[in-house]
Amino acid sequence: MGLRKILDDLEPLFSKGGRLHRFEALYEMVDTIFYSPADRTRSAPHLRDGIDLKRVMIYVFLAAMPVAIMGMYNIGLQANTALQAMELSGIGGWRGDIIEMLGIGYDPDSIGACFWQGFLYFFPAYVVTMVVGGFWEVLFAIIRNHEVNEGFFVTSLLYVLVLPPTVPLWQVGMGISFGVVIGKEVFGGTGKNFLNPALVGRAFLFFAYPAQNSGDAVWTAVDGFSGATPLALAYEGGVDAIMAAGVSWNDAFYGLIQGTIGAESTIACLIGAFFLLYTRIASWRIMLGCVIGLAAMSLLFNTIGSDTNPMFALPWHWHFVLGGFAFGAIYMATDPVSACMTSTGKLYYGALIGVMCALIRVVNPAYPEGMMLAILFGNVLAPLIDYFVVQANIRRRQKRHA
Secondary structure, three states, rough: HHHHHHHHHHHHHHHHHHHHHHHHHHHHHHHHHHOOOOOOOOOOOOOOOOOHHHHHHHHHHHHHHOOOOOHHHHHHHHHHHHHHOOOOOOHHHHHHHHHHHHOOOOOOOHHHHHHHHHHHHHHHHHHHHHHHHHHHHHHHHHHOOOOOOOHHHHHHHHHHOOOOOOOOHHHHHHHHHHHHHOOOOOHHHOOOOOOHHHHHHHHHHHOOOHHHOOOOOOOOOOOOOOOHHHHHHHHHHHHHHHHOOOOOOHHHHOOOOOOOOOOOOOHOOOHHHHHHOOOOOOOHHHHHHHHHHHHHHHHHHHOOOOOOHHHHHHOOOHHHOOOOOHHHHHHOOOOOOOOOOOOOHHHHHHHHHHHHHHHHHHHHOOOOHHHHHHHHHHHHHHHHHHHHHHHHHHHHHHOOOO
């Protein structure tokens, strides 16, 4: 009994929080400052790295800058080229007044004239998005007593870049309201949404206001001008129809074609992709999966062929540079919140998006794009893909250790 009492008295000294325990911990801390311990952790000991949400969002925002700059230039280029072809002197309205006041002009060969005209379409849409979307972010943050995070800065930019340049500003506000409230906040806010809020807002506009967000008259910022996009031309006659309209593969690769505000330039998207991969923000598995899925499905359609649908013959490398595939695969599909979390699941997730993009483009004649709906479809199935991947890993381990 005497020995037992002595041990009980000494226990508080050595237990966690005891004086001797604290002294030992202090000694180990000082010792490891000057000497390397014999046992060292060879890999990251934490479940997540030290990068915070703010830095992630800043990196994505910076990666999207080349796309935004190229998009603004292309908007002005397409508008000035159309004005020249229609022998018009200007675009009219308040934008025309600003261009005339500043003496910018409408020369399609002038980089400055094209860029600043495009800026006059991009900037108002972005301001409306920030004001309206920011209002909902702040409102929900106040209601929930949460801090306003930086995630909306990326959502706002990506949302604007996938809009047609001629979309009315009130519809811009409606779309971002739907995307933020219905696509994110009703599920608990950033990190809890299962759909990409920028794509939710864009899908809302496409289905709610199709006249201003689809067709041939919304992609060039000139009243009265109507021109089919390369994807729409492909439905009429495949690659031959695209080439006959004066659009080469290089034009599509550089983004010098009709389309959205900033989702057409593949080379600008690739610049952003290299930055995101270098900083380890985006998943290369998702990007690779998207390309593999698109190429595999396109090659399958090429093999099957069709006498009535020229899209069956469209090669995969044309699919890659047309529409918003590159933009969606790099900036939208890699959203860490709405994408798969497992490494293997990311490959399947990306491949599914690529397959669905080609399938929608080729088989559905009413919707020539496909990438937006493909990503939203992938978002819905991402948790299920992760579940099956985890279950497959569990079964393999059980067989290995049976």
